[in-house]
Amino acid sequence: MSCEEEVLSIRKQLEKMTETKDTTQALDLLKSLGKLDITLNILTSTRIGMTVNALRKSSTDEETQTVAKSLIKAWKKLVPESAEKKEEKKEEKKREEKPVKTSSTPSGGNYNLDEVRSSCRKLLLNAIKGEGELPEGCSEEKCQDIATDLEQAIFAQYKQTNPKYKNQVRSRVFNLKDKKNPMLRMNLLCGILSAERLSKMTSEEMANDEIKKQREAFVKEGINESQLAVVQGTKTDMLKCGKCRKNNCTYNQIQTRSADEPMTTFVLCNECGNRWKFC
CATH class of the missing domain: 1.20.930.10 (Conserved domain common to transcription factors TFIIS, elongin A, CRSP70)
Structure with a gap:
């Protein structure tokens, strides 16, 4: 057989x-x-x-x-692969072996990042470079490196380009461009402040001297929430008290954080004296 x-x-x-x-x-x-x-x-x-x-x-x-x-x-194993299948495997192998190249600067030809991160790096770079000439000993290439390090440090905190990541970038850009706060940018360019540190600073920590002095004055004068709701308050019937449900209130808005953050609103109910705040 x-x-x-x-x-x-x-x-x-x-x-x-x-x-x-x-x-x-x-x-x-x-x-x-x-x-x-x-x-x-x-x-x-x-x-x-x-x-x-x-x-x-x-x-x-x-x-x-x-x-x-x-x-x-x-x-x-006895079945021969088609020419098409062989070509697909060949291309796949090439892709696996091909190294991924990234550039340390946004202007590099191999800048291998998604559009959101690329855009954020450019915003940071413009804020770091500022207007006019750069300080002595600081080149545009250095600014690019700082922008890259700063964006990478921010991205490392969130692992994705979500709203928190974007807000963190916008906050850095705003404060770096603040003409009343030139030392923040200068400290970054001179190496006194690292990109890693700046990526994690709060709005209060980045705020200019004027805002910081304002906060200190509030604390020093003992202005608390209840006082803020009375001093120079504005009467309104657009707000409802959560306690007595009446629309007879007085509110006061004040900048308790850095300029890029929304103002805090303190409210006093003129009927029952209930006080609250919202941002």
Whole structure:
């Protein structure tokens, strides 16, 4: 009996076992297939691969499934890949081996970042460079490096370009451009303030001297929330007291944080004296 005839005989037996769902003898037949010298022509003419795969799916015996998988895997190696498939694999391998290049500056030709991060770096760069000439010993290349380090430090905090990331960038840009706060930018350019530190500073920490002095004055004078709601307050019926539900209130707005943050509103109910604040 030729190899092809033996394969055909085994195929018929395996198909019968699959139909009757009695695969108790299937393992011996699969092992017999493994000993035969099966060529691509025999695989094609007998379609034994389809039969073995169907048996693998229907069998509940783990050893039978394992042997069937091994046969199918070995037979797949006999099937030549199409030219198209080979080309796809070749291109995929090239992509895996090709190193990803990034530039340390936004103007680099290999700047490999998404558009949001690229835009944010440019905003930071413009704020760091400022207007007019750069201070002595500071080049435009250095500004680019600082902008890159600053953006990377901000991105590292959020791992994505979400609203928090964008707000953090905008806050740095605003304070770096603040003409009343030139020392923040100068300290960054001179290396006194690192990009890493600036990326995590609060609005209060970045604020100019005028804002800081204003805060200190509030604290020194003992101005608390209740006093702020009375001093120079504006009467309104647009606000409702959460306690008595009346629309007879007085409010006062004051800048308690840096200029890029919204003002804090202190409210006093003229009916029951309830006080609250919202930003």
